[in-house]
Amino acid sequence: MLIGGIEAGGTKIVCAVGDSTGEIKAKQSISTRGPDETLAEIKAFYSNYKLETLGVGSFGPIDLDKNSDTYGMILNTPKTAWKHFDLLGRLQQHFQIPVYIDTDVNVACLAEYRHGAGRNVNSCLYITVGTGIGAGLVQEGRTFQGRSHPEMGHISIPQHPDDSFAGICPYHGNCLEGMASGPAIEKRHGREGHLLGDDSNVWEIEAHYLAHAIVSYTLILSPERIILGGGVMKQDVLFPLIRQKVSKLMNDYVYTGDMNEFIMAPELDDEQGVKGAIALAVGV
Ligand code: ZN
Numbered sequence: 001m002l003i004g005g006i007e008a009g010g011t012k013i014v015c016a017v018g019d020s021t022g023e024i025k026a027k028q029s030i031s032t033r034g035p036d037e038t039l040a041e042i043k044a045f046y047s048n049y050k051l052e053t054l055g056v057g058s059f060g061p062i063d064l065d066k067n068s069d070t071y072g073m074i075l076n077t078p079k080t081a082w083k084h085f086d087l088l089g090r091l092q093q094h095f096q097i098p099v100y101i102d103t104d105v106n107v108a109c110l111a112e113y114r115h116g117a118g119r120n121v122n123s124c125l126y127i128t129v130g131t132g133i134g135a136g137l138v139q140e141g142r143t144f145q146g147r148s149h150p151e152m153g154h155i156s157i158p159q160h161p162d163d164s165f166a167g168i169c170p171y172h173g174n175c176l177e178g179m180a181s182g183p184a185i186e187k188r189h190g191r192e193g194h195l196l197g198d199d200s201n202v203w204e205i206e207a208h209y210l211a212h213a214i215v216s217y218t219l220i221l222s223p224e225r226i227i228l229g230g231g232v233m234k235q236d237v238l239f240p241l242i243r244q245k246v247s248k249l250m251n252d253y254v255y256t257g258d259m260n261e262f263i264m265a266p267e268l269d270d271e272q273g274v275k276g277a278i279a280l281a282v283g284v
Pocket of ligand 1: 153154169170171172173175176177178
């Protein structure tokens with residue numbers, strides 16, 4: 001049985017074909033342009049395959065309320081051509097098979113839960129720290145949604161005492177994403193994170209914000225495992241610093257088990273998106 005999985009991002013869209021074991025049989029990356037042109041390329045890729053179902057992990061914001069008239073539509077995005085684009089509807093209309101949609105971070109979390117660093121736990125949180133910060137939650141095989149999808153990247157966090165940076169979030173200034181995303185690091189220090197080497201001050205500040213966020217997520221959601229992915233987390237120095245700070249802030253109040261198993265790196269390299277979209281289409 002062939003299952004389609006689409007990771008729809010703001011700069012690129014990855015189309016894949018796989019099966020329920022998580023094995024990818026074919027994959028193609030296309031640049032995200034206008035919705036109609038992009039959709040034409042998606043259709044062209046899948047024209048060679050007979051799919052049973054299709055899953056999509058999309059950039060947002062996206063309407064995920066199944067009772068809403070705009071379910072499956074891209075909402076108020078700065079990518080104006082995509083604003084109010086009926087992504088789910090257009091895919092259903094073309095493929096005439098069941099199509100499932102969720103956020104990019106929720107499906108990334110589902111992929112790690114099913115096939116990666118979260119496969120031996122019942123609940124896990126996946127946080128991506130890159131151009132933006134987002135997080136998805138999976139419990140008992142299902143991604144979490146409320147009225148809409150969570151926006152965990154925009155929580156408030158206490159300012160580091162040595163950091164006077166005002167933050168870059170256009171909505172909140174110094175929220176987590178405003179202080180700790182890749183572009184925030186670059187603006188604060190004048191250079192991209194990967195060019196800043198092991199400068200302890202840079203990563204001390206970064207770990208402070210991420211650790212505070214992780215403590216809040218843990219107190220509210222109590223996940224068994226937290227997986228940290230995205231470009232910024234490729235700095236290996238961050239993992240030990242974050243674990244140390246989370247331990248200190250938690251102060252033994254909540255049992256998290258071994259910190260090395262509580263906070264982990266992803267295992268699916270950069271294939272979480274498509275593997276998660278396929279897992280979404282496979283179902284629980
Ligand atoms: Zn914000």
